[in-house]
Amino acid sequence: SSSSSSSGSGSSGRSSSAPAAGRARAAPRPSAKMANTLKPYLDCIRTTLTAAMCVRNFPSQIVERHNKPEVEVRGNRELILNPLTVSRNENEMCLIEPSINSVRVSIRIKQADEIEEILTRMFSRFLMQRAEQFVILRRKPMANFDLSFLITHKHLEDMWKHKLVDFVITFMEDIDKEINGMKIAINTRARIVAYEYIQQFA
Amino acid sequence: AVKAALQTPPLGSHDQAVKDMNTEVVLNAICSASDSEIDKIVADLYHNSSPDLCDTLVKYIYKGLADRKYCGVLLKWHASAVNMAGLGPVVRAMTDRKTV
Numbered sequence: 001s002s003s004s005s006s007s008g009s010g011s012s013g014r015s016s017s018a019p020a021a022g023r024a025r026a027a028p029r030p031s032a033k034m035a036n037t038l039k040p041y042l043d044c045i046r047t048t049l050t051a052a053m054c055v056r057n058f059p060s061q062i063v064e065r066h067n068k069p070e071v072e073v074r075g076n077r078e079l080i081l082n083p084l085t086v087s088r089n090e091n092e093m094c095l096i097e098p099s100i101n102s103v104r105v106s107i108r109i110k111q112a113d114e115i116e117e118i119l120t121r122m123f124s125r126f127l128m129q130r131a132e133q134f135v136i137l138r139r140k141p142m143a144n145f146d147l148s149f150l151i152t153h154k155h156l157e158d159m160w161k162h163k164l165v166d167f168v169i170t171f172m173e174d175i176d177k178e179i180n181g182m183k184i185a186i187n188t189r190a191r192i193v194a195y196e197y198i199q200q201f202a
Numbered sequence: 203a204v205k206a207a208l209q210t211p212p213l214g215s216h217d218q219a220v221k222d223m224n225t226e227v228v229l230n231a232i233c234s235a236s237d238s239e240i241d242k243i244v245a246d247l248y249h250n251s252s253p254d255l256c257d258t259l260v261k262y263i264y265k266g267l268a269d270r271k272y273c274g275v276l277l278k279w280h281a282s283a284v285n286m287a288g289l290g291p292v293v294r295a296m297t298d299r300k301t302v
Contacts, residue, residue: 044280051296
């Protein structure tokens with residue numbers, strides 16, 4: 001059943017695998033325009049994040065002895081700053097919501113076609129299930145976004161701010177590369193499987 | 203032209219239509235500047251006119267990026283503005299209650 005299901009997807013992948021493989025081979029090679037906007041995009045995010053991660057301890061004003069991230073609670077308007085968006089194009093954006101004791105960073109990863117959408121969804125679900133190891137990752141992304149980070153003052157007390165910003169930026173770069181790599185691997189595997197399957201009829 | 207467009211932003215206005223029209227005007231002015239002029243314009247804004255204009259410029263940049271139009275150009279302007287004026291305008295864009 002597993003072979004039939006994989007060959008089922010392989011045979012449907014076979015007819016589309018040629019253009020898909022062509023597209024997969026073309027996808028990781030960024031066109032000049034895309035490569036040109038990546039560095040300014042990441043630089044802009046870096047400066048915005050450095051400015052946004054000025055957080056300090058601020059116990060809850062509503063409940064005694066509680067300390068909640070204000071960007072999640074959204075109880076008092078004076079504690080939340082204006083959210084800023086940095087976008088590279090229609091599909092890729094990064095929403096940074098600062099507040100007095102926490103910053104929420106939500107990113108939307110570039111998803112060109114359905115395979116990338118599925119890959120992004122599964123990959124981000126994998127990461128979010130292990131959010132405790134990740135420390136700053138949020139278990140659920142915000143609406144319309146793929147991944148969310150929640151950085152609180154406690155994290156900034158333990159970790160260097162510039163290192164945290166570096167981490168987020170390299171995370172964004174690596175996730176794009178990984179999803180591209182996974183897509184190529186999928187297409188290669190599908191092509192091989194379909195080839196082997198068709199062989200038996202040849 | 204960019205300087206003129208940035209002069210009187212409708213900060214704190216509740217009328218969304220006014221803000222939208224103003225944003226359009228500013229973004230048009232920003233996008234019509236060629237790449238080589240960006241640095242000069244931003245330097246001129248920062249040194250000669252008041253630094254308030256730099257703040258307003260950065261606020262409009264973020265507003266334009268939120269609408270996801272002209273992203274490439276706006277990212278260049280952002281890099282140039284932060285080079286010139288530092289992180290101050292970014293922080294003020296975040297904290298100022300009177301948004302553009």
